[in-house]
Amino acid sequence: ARMSLMNPALIEQKKKERTIDENAKPLIEMALREGFETVWDRYEMQQPSCKYCEAGLSCARCTMGPCRIIPPHRIRGVCGADADLIVSRNLLDMIATGSAAHSDHGRDIVETLYLVGMGTATDYGIADEDKLRLLAQEFGIANDKKSAKEIAALLGRAMLEEYGMTRNTLQCLSRAPKATQEIWDAAGITPRGIDREVVDSMHRVQMGVGADYTNILLQGLRCSLSDGWGGSMLGTDVSDVLFGTPSIRESKVNLAVLKKDHVNIAVHGHNPVLSEMVVKAVTDPELVALAKKNGAAGINLVGLCCTGSELLMRKGVPMSGNHLNQELVIMTGALEAMIVDYQCIFPSLPRTASCFHTLIVSTSPKAKIPGSYFFDFSPDKGLVTAKAIVRMAVENFKNRNPARVNIPGSPVPLMTGFSNEAIKKALGGSFKPLINLIAAGKIRGAVGIVGCNNPHVKHDYGHVELTKALIKKNILCVETGCAAIASGKAGLLMPSAAAMAGDDLRAVCESLKIPPVLHMGSCVDNSRILVLAAELGNALNVPIHKLPIAGAAPEWYSQKAVSIGAYFVASGVYTVLGVMPHISGSPAVVSLLTDGLKGAVNANFAVEPDPVKAADLIADHIEKKRTGLGI
Ligand code: CUV
Known part of the structure; x- marks a missing residue:
């Protein structure tokens, strides 16, 4: 549905309020003028926000409620939880959710390492064998006589164990100074297993378990440590092993990295297991030839959000923007496809894209998006899937409406x-x-x-x-x-x-x-x-x-x-x-x-x-x- 046309002075004011990104401003202006909905419109429509939720004082975790704390009389939920408990429980839920997201992303990468070792993810390889061998050493795997592939399998296995609950500690914690480790032990927040801390946290937010806000928040710290020194750290290190440890390089950034005469493809989300395959696919000679046959000068891959940062760091792939740029990339009218995996992806992107010619391609069984084209991406068929997606994007070039193309400014x-x-x-x-x-x-x-x-x-x-x-x-x-x-x-x-x-x-x-x-x-x-x-x-x-x-x-x-x-x-x-x-x-x-x-x-x-x-x-x-x- 289109909103009514807005008066120019108001558009000017909103544009200034919303961003300092000069390349974003013309697109925000266009969206306001023509009535394309953005995150800022939805934010405004949600005002005023619920003051109980904003203060953390609402709880809908069980069906005895939902409850709100409204002093002086309604100071406990139906179960008896007071403000401190409700607030801390909500916060622990947030930490556990975030920790789970990072660590599950890390698991997908560690699994890929394991599959490389087992010989079933043949599109992937070991890009940094020195780092692989250093990590193996750290994880107690004797590696002098073994091949990189053998080590990949053993290390992948050992790292998957970090997610479980039998080791009762995490290997990478020992990277921290001894005195810091002692502080964790003394506070009782040394994580015991990556998944275990998330499950422990979820257990505590069940009604009738966690009742002491201090104890709940300490678990929050423990769960977060299992992310930082666990799931995320494995994710980073193994991504370096599989795709290369980043070295200093130059590239460019902002919405103007899109090219008017190219097939433009954006990767958005988080996991390089997907985006690195797209990097390979866009250089496939057959697909490049097809792009040219369709009238484009070539295929231009750009990044968005964190998966963009992964490619930028390791490959110098240009970066089209950050979180609040995601709808605007589509509104350039020059994006043939946005390929996403998981996290930080607006569920409404297909709705945004439906006003343009952009295809939204989802790839994770965990993150199917109504209105998107779903490809079931897995490491054992990484490249063939990535090529199929890129082909779809290339074929979509002919559907671009030149009159709608609006790529503001130039890259930095x-x-x-x-x-x-x-x-x-x-x-x-x-x-x-x-x-x-x-x-x-x-x-x-x-x-x-x-x-x-x-x-x-x-x-x-x-x-x-x-x-x-x-x-x-x-x-x-x-x-x-x-x-x-x-x-x-x-x-x-x-x-x-x-x-x-x-x-x-x-x-x-x-x-x-x-x-x-x-x-x-x-x-x-x-x-x-x-x-x-x-x-x-x-x-x-x-x-x-x-x-x-x-x-x-x-x-x-x-x-x-x-x-x-x-x-x-x-x-x-x-x-x-x-x-x-x-x-x-x-x-x-x-x-x-x-x-x-x-x-x-x-x-x-x-x-x-x-x-x-x-x-x-x-x-x-x-x-x-x-x-x-x-x-
Ligand atoms: Ni993972 S988590 S908006 S892309 S930094 Fe960007 Fe970064 Fe936050 Fe998401």
Whole structure:
């Protein structure tokens, strides 16, 4: 259904309110003018939001309710749960959901490694055998006389065991400084198995189980650790083994990476097991020839969201945008197909696409989408499926309406590929020079800026303003996910952005020829940030919480982001959120998360929507940690 035509002044105002992405603005304007519904319209239609849900004070988990807490009289749900319990239970549910999403994605990758070893996923191979052998060593697999394939099977098997419940610990936890591991043990939050912590959490949110909000939130930390140091970490490491450990390279970003004269295909979602096969398929000579026969100059593959970051980091595939760009990519009228797997995909994309010629192709049995074309993608038939999808996209080129094509502006260059391995290499083989720069105060500290876009925040504003404010204070930013892409679009991922940094950081970046903001990958690659923190802690022989580092999620929306925030804090990293979680209904829970947790893990959350103020909070924290270290 089309909305009524909107007056130009209102369109102008909304366009400014919604985003700072200059390439997005013309499409937002077009959508408003012509009545194409976007996430911002749906957000507006949902206002005012339910104040009970917003405060975390509603519960519909069982059918004795649904319940809301409305003081002074209705202060318990039908079961007897009070505000603290309802809020904490809702939060644990979010953490478990996010942890499950990351870790299940990790499992799909680990399974692929196992299938490569067993010889049934022949389209995949081992791209980084050194990393495979290092990991095997870490997992106690003797590997000198074995072939890469044999190791892949054994390592894949051993990693799948991490999901179970017989080992009672996770291998990668031992990457953390000893003192940090001891903190986890003392707090009783050392995870015992990846799936186990999710199931344990789900058990606790069943009515009549978890009743103590503190105990519930501690389980939240344990479950999140099983994501960060478990499922996500395996996902990152094994993706590197299968598809290559990222190295520093250049590419481009924003909606203008679409090409008017090419068949344009976007991959959207998360798992490189799918998107890497699409990368292969688009270079197939037969399909390229078919594209040309259909009148196109070639096939142009672009990324979106995290699977885009995976391809950008490893292959330099251009990136069309982040979370709130997903509908706009379709509205360029130049996209033949959007291939998705799972997570962060608007269920309404086929509805958006139905106004254009774009085909939405879903590929995961877990994420079938009404209105999409479904291909049952699995690693044993990866390439043949990817080729079939690409063929469909190529054939769709003839359905494009040239009058509708609107690709605004031009792309921005960026530098990417900053895996820990690549950073070390750039530093001459170890983190020592980085540590020296931090000790000398040339770099005051480092901040991981991560997470999504959220229509509660002007698109990209939180990320970009926070990043700019921090580099001005000589604080190095390492970024993943949609945060990194926001910085990319704003030009912050180029060495030339050093000009926007404080004098000291600027000099460091200029001498190393690196940007002041390093793109470290997708959301599961936040595990790279954990490993970086662990290696810094180990080098200095201090627990993670003593390092001059912090985390931030200025525009987060997803359950996955809650899990990320929780494992940052549980690992000892002070973390500032730009969007308030639904917890304000319980002052006790708020106080535990923003203060009380210091007693258990020496770190806490803060919430600060103003990015400039958030930068001040982070800088203060970093200076305190520097003083603590005597530097
Ligand atoms: Ni996984 S989780 S919107 S794509 S960062 Fe982007 Fe990143 Fe959030 Fe999703």
